[in-house]
Amino acid sequence: MYFEESTAALSCSVDLIADVTGYFDRSAAGRYTSLNPVRFVDTRVGLGAARGQVAGQGTFAVQITGRSGIPSGATALALNVTVTNPKQAGHLTVFPRGQAARPPPA
Numbered sequence: 001m002y003f004e005e006s007t008a009a010l011s012c013s014v015d016l017i018a019d020v021t022g023y024f025d026r027s028a029a030g031r032y033t034s035l036n037p038v039r040f041v042d043t044r045v046g047l048g049a050a051r052g053q054v055a056g057q058g059t060f061a062v063q064i065t066g067r068s069g070i071p072s073g074a075t076a077l078a079l080n081v082t083v084t085n086p087k088q089a090g091h092l093t094v095f096p097r098g099q100a101a102r103p104p105p106a
Helices: none
Strands: 002-007 015-025 032-042 059-063 074-084 092-096
Touching (some): 032 074, 074 092
């Protein structure tokens, strides 16, 4: 499982931080397993993505499963995704790899 993050604000560059706090797994009878937060992305320091702000309309993919205690059979993740240092107002969309980002609600 990968996830892609997309900043979709006109020309809004942002730093992103993403922590995984739990997952669902088929082998655990579909139950939720909580974790102490595990940081997978911090663009301020180049963790999980290039160092530096993500440009507006930019995307990148991050491998989550099979790392840091998250099994490769995880079927869903609980994420805490934070935008910091935005250059202007905007929004962030997180979506599974291979799927299109959905537009924000009107």
